[in-house]
Amino acid sequence: MPELPEVETIVRGLRRILIGKKISSVRVRSEKVLGWPSRRFRKALEGASIREIGRKGKFILIAFDRDLLLVTHLRMTGQFLRVPREQAVDKHTHVIFDLEPGSLQLRYRDVRKFGRLGVLTGEEPTIPLLKGLGPDALEISAEAFFRNLQQKKRAIKPLLLDQTFLSGLGNIYVDESLYRARIHPLTRADALRRDQVRELHRHMRRILDQAIKAKGTTVSDYRGPEGIVGGFQRYLRVYGRAGEFCRICGSPIRKSRVGGRGTHTCPGCQPLPPHPPPPAKISS
DNA sequence: ACTATCCCCTGACGGC
DNA sequence: TGCCGTCAGGGGATAG
Known part of the structure; x- marks a missing residue:
């Protein structure tokens, strides 16, 4: 689904929603979209504050304090949605982030479950996937x-x-x-x-x-x-x-x-x- | 260095 | 209404 313009739009939206906020808790409803057990994912993110958000190609990068980076690829049907905490959770929502301050949640929803979310810590070399990306379509001369x-x-x-x-x-x-x-x-x-x-x-x-x-x-x-x-x-x-x-x-x-x-x-x-x-x- | 094909999943749509 | 095949904005693995 999302190509460069959609990913860029999502990044801009996420900035409005997330900058200056802290992840107070994380709920993983489907481990599949993480690519590894959810314990480490939750442990890394709970309590972390969002610093900045950007993209590389179609990857979305969310930088936290503690040298933490959340790397996401939405593939075909992945979505990040800002919703009130009390809103019912539908069956395609796989990860829920509680945001602080406020009463909003950021939810990762993905009908086909092709998308992936992962965390990287500062010392880890950037994943080969990211390093292997060609020049950005908006930046190449x-x-x-x-x-x-x-x-x-x-x-x-x-x-x-x-x-x-x-x-x-x-x-x-x-x-x-x-x-x-x-x-x-x-x-x-x-x-x-x-x-x-x-x-x-x-x-x-x-x-x-x-x-x-x-x-x-x-x-x-x-x-x-x-x-x-x-x-x-x-x-x-x-x-x-x-x-x-x-x-x-x-x-x-x-x-x-x-x-x-x-x-x-x-x-x-x-x-x-x-x-x-x-x-x-x-x-x- | 490529190409083709399958696979990951779920849902929508068209034909019968 | 139901069943079946096809297709979908992405991309990784694998065989040729």
């Missing part, structure tokens, strides 16, 4: 982007989804960015001309910025921590619009599968690349 793409033979779409190459993009924003830049998802990365990459970079930035302003895209169940839905779905041009007509050329938007992911393109605006995809496989 057009030049560096071009240089990096030149070194890759893979198709552009799976490459943009690869968080070790570039972090932050997911399926929605990749499809939207490629459409706006008029690039077919199967185009080899190193076949992209400098001007095409510049366009892609520009549209990617613009879309991400606009999506953050709109507080994200709500396709089905994304909510910010204060319960608000995003507004960027109004601006989607291809994602979820299969069969509808391209606003530029009128062709019907097509849905296909690229790298195992549902992929939306306009056949008029994004013609297949001359030398289709990368090497097919052993087909001799």
Whole structure:
């Protein structure tokens, strides 16, 4: 669910809710989302005060005093929700944080339980997962982007989804960015001309910025921590619009599968690349 | 260095 | 109404 703009929106919401607060108690209803026994998790966090909150790619990082870091990835359906203590707990809520001062709780809810929460202490090396992240989609320069793409033979779409190459993009924003830049998802990365990459970079930035302003895209169940839905779905041009007509050329938007992911393109605006995809496989 | 496929889970939706 | 297959915004493991 959440890609860079949604994660950024969540981070901003969490700042409003959590900065200056202390975790007075933690209740774990499903250990699965922690990845290790809940004792250590609770022991580390109970009594800790929130210092600052940020993100790295799609990871959310909550820094506490005592050199403590809460690292979270929401994957498909994870949500942080600010709720009054007395509100009923639904079956998909897996971790509950009591906040002090006040009478609010922060709850971690996750229908599919793909998301994970973990704590790191200062001395522990940052997990390889975080270190292996590629540059943030909002921070990379057009030049560096071009240089990096030149070194890759893979198709552009799976490459943009690869968080070790570039972090932050997911399926929605990749499809939207490629459409706006008029690039077919199967185009080899190193076949992209400098001007095409510049366009892609520009549209990617613009879309991400606009999506953050709109507080994200709500396709089905994304909510910010204060319960608000995003507004960027109004601006989607291809994602979820299969069969509808391209606003530029009128062709019907097509849905296909690229790298195992549902992929939306306009056949008029994004013609297949001359030398289709990368090497097919052993087909001799 | 890649690709493809399965898996983790639950829910929504379409066809019969 | 029920059953079944497919799909979903992410990403890790594994085999080829």
